[in-house]
Amino acid sequence: MDRFEDISRKKESKVKRAASSLSFPSVRNAFLMIVIGIVAGSQIFAPNKRTIQAIVGMALVYVLWNFSAFNALVFIAIMYPFPFGIAIGNSNLVLTVIIFLIFMIRVSAKIERFRSDRAFNLPIIFIMASYLLSFYGLETSAEAYRAAAYHTVNIGGAILLFYLVINFLDSEKKLHTMARVMVITAALAMTFTLIETLFPGRTLVPMWLYTSHKTRLVMKGLRMGGVFHDFELNAEFFALNIPIIFFMLIREKRLALKIVYTTILIFDLAMMFTTITRGAFFTLFFGYSYMAFIFRKDFNFVKFVSLTISAIALIIVLESVVSRYTVSGSLFTRVFATRLEGGIPVNRAPAWTTYFKRGMQSPLIGHGPFWDIDKKEMDIPLYPHSIYLFIFNITGILGLSSFLFFLFRLMKASMIRFKASIMSSPFPDAFSKVLNVVLVMFLFDQIKIEYLRNYIYIYFVWLLFGVIVATKNIILEKEKEQIDADIPLRV
Numbered sequence: 001m002d003r004f005e006d007i008s009r010k011k012e013s014k015v016k017r018a019a020s021s022l023s024f025p026s027v028r029n030a031f032l033m034i035v036i037g038i039v040a041g042s043q044i045f046a047p048n049k050r051t052i053q054a055i056v057g058m059a060l061v062y063v064l065w066n067f068s069a070f071n072a073l074v075f076i077a078i079m080y081p082f083p084f085g086i087a088i089g090n091s092n093l094v095l096t097v098i099i100f101l102i103f104m105i106r107v108s109a110k111i112e113r114f115r116s117d118r119a120f121n122l123p124i125i126f127i128m129a130s131y132l133l134s135f136y137g138l139e140t141s142a143e144a145y146r147a148a149a150y151h152t153v154n155i156g157g158a159i160l161l162f163y164l165v166i167n168f169l170d171s172e173k174k175l176h177t178m179a180r181v182m183v184i185t186a187a188l189a190m191t192f193t194l195i196e197t198l199f200p201g202r203t204l205v206p207m208w209l210y211t212s213h214k215t216r217l218v219m220k221g222l223r224m225g226g227v228f229h230d231f232e233l234n235a236e237f238f239a240l241n242i243p244i245i246f247f248m249l250i251r252e253k254r255l256a257l258k259i260v261y262t263t264i265l266i267f268d269l270a271m272m273f274t275t276i277t278r279g280a281f282f283t284l285f286f287g288y289s290y291m292a293f294i295f296r297k298d299f300n301f302v303k304f305v306s307l308t309i310s311a312i313a314l315i316i317v318l319e320s321v322v323s324r325y326t327v328s329g330s331l332f333t334r335v336f337a338t339r340l341e342g343g344i345p346v347n348r349a350p351a352w353t354t355y356f357k358r359g360m361q362s363p364l365i366g367h368g369p370f371w372d373i374d375k376k377e378m379d380i381p382l383y384p385h386s387i388y389l390f391i392f393n394i395t396g397i398l399g400l401s402s403f404l405f406f407l408f409r410l411m412k413a414s415m416i417r418f419k420a421s422i423m424s425s426p427f428p429d430a431f432s433k434v435l436n437v438v439l440v441m442f443l444f445d446q447i448k449i450e451y452l453r454n455y456i457y458i459y460f461v462w463l464l465f466g467v468i469v470a471t472k473n474i475i476l477e478k479e480k481e482q483i484d485a486d487i488p489l490r491v
Contacts, residue, residue, distance in 0.1 A: 069112065070177075072099045073168040076161065077181045080459040081189050081227040092459050093157040100160045103167070115167050117469055119413070123406035124159060130399030131155065131369060137396075138368035151369040154455050158462035165466025166473060172428055175474055178467060179431060183248055186241040187264050193226040193234065193271045197326050221329040224274040232449050233457045235280030238272035239445065240438050240464075242284065243291060247422060247434040270318045274328040278335050279448045287441035294433065298423045348385055348448060355384035359392040366396035371453070383453050390450035407443065410465060413472040414439050428478065432471045439468060 076095055083090040106112040131152045138144050169178055200222050226234035245268060249261035272280055288311070292304060299307065323330035359366070371383070371394065384390045392400045414436035420429035442464070451461045 069103060069106075069168045070174055072102075073164055074177070074181050076164075076459075077178065077463060078185050078188070080463070081185060081192075081456060083456055090154075090455060092456065093154060096157045096161045096164065096459075100164060103164065112167075115170070115473075116163065117166055117473065119409045120406065120469060123402055123409060124162075126402035127399065127406060128156065128159070130365070130395040130402050133398065134366045134368045134395045136368075137362045137365050138370055144368065144370040148368050148370040151371075151452075154458060155369075155452070158458045161459055162462045162466040162469075165463060166470045169467065169470035170474065170477075172426070172474060172478070175431065175467075175471060176427055179244065179248060182241070182467075183245055183261070183264060186238070186245065186268060189227050189234075189237065190264070190267050190271045193224050193274060194267075196224050196226065197271075197274050197328060200327055221276070222327045223276045224271070224328060226271070226275075228454055228457050230454050230457070231275040232277050232279065233451065233454050235272050235275035235277035236283065236442075236445050236449060236451075237457070237460060238268050238275075239280040239284045239287070240441055241268055243287065243434050243437045243441070247431065250423065251427070251430070266314065266318070269314065270322060273318055273322040273331050274326060276329050276331050276334055278331070278338060279445060281331060281335060283441050283445040286444050287437055290440055291437045294418070294437070295422055298421055351382045351385045352389060355386075355389045355393055359389065359396070362396060363392075364396045365398060366392065366394045369394050383450060385448055385450065387446040387450040387452065390452055394452075410468055411436075411439060411443075414468050416472050416475055426478075428471055428474045432468070432475060435464075435468045435471060438464065 076092070076099070079095070080092050083092045103112060104114070107114045135145075135148060138148055169175060223231035224234060225231045226237070228234050228237065242265065245261060245265045249258060249265060252258050252261060272284070292299075292308075296304075319330065319332055322328050323332075361367075384393060388400060391403050395402075414432060417425065417429040417432045418436065420433050422430040422433055425433075442461070451457050
């Protein structure tokens, strides 16, 4: 009897194993493998561009869905300087929108929680409303409407990135990681600029990684546009990253990483010189003076003098090396040749005067986000070379006041721990003080340049804005937790 029971149990176990081997996950995986094999075989035999793009897109969505939210943000923070063209826009816009949509699906499924900051929602609504209203002042042409729509969609994508940052960057550990990621991204941009300096005009990957120079002849005086293909914004990028790299250097305790950060800092300054951009040099000098003032409690007089002398010596050496041994030129020559006209640089006066008059033609809502410098009434086509004049021209007083309102809130957020020590205070408190320096430098430099003219650079700017707000939120959350921990339990 027992023998028959054993045989029946064995038969039942075999049936169960057979059933489990034919379970839904197994059948699904087998079906997917067959489909993938068929599609891959057909594309190897007769490749179709749209089919391949669709496959890559679905694979990307699958990866992003299975990524943690913060890892997806890190991916964007590293890749944004290297976008590639897609039919509906660049990859920065597409990736940001996809990640945001996945995040909203998770929010609707109650897997994630959406966080917004009341202090910034209203000015951002005003900014986007000013863009929409400015369409009324556009030229009545299909080209103008297409360009205006593209510009508006890109600034909308950058704002989505801003909200992704303040949602995904929610702890001190993640903030420290993001600071390192920002340094890594800057180092990658420096590497690209170095390649451009050594091999001007070289295309690394067609239609993706290429330099903006149209000649491969060895020349002098070439200004390096880097990943942004714009030497002025490239210079500003390097200048704004210097306080962050310096902060990571002085906070680091391990010798090996100190050496790495020191190397990156010198590398950053050298690549800034290859742009031969005076404005970034003045911005860096202004930022250093401001940083010396607000960090005065962390550095005594001897340390400050030693640091200043070292910085001056490094600048002189790097300027000499770049001007003599690269295809770039001398930044100091351009700096000393600067002439002012009524307190305004001579090469800025025509642009500022012209675009102030143009802005006054439609002062309330502006002329719309379309910008064609070839049609402007100037001898040499130029942008306004001022973010404030740029916004005033495209969205009028409404857009400019909204942007200034946003900047006021942002400045207030960056000053939440203005009395913190960059050496001994907790990382978020000290980092917020450094971000305040970066923001002040950005506002100063944007007097003579406009970040909105470049659809790669806008993602750096709004990522920076998001990090400032996220840092403020982390500080407040930590403060709240401390207060709750100090409250005695009521019986």
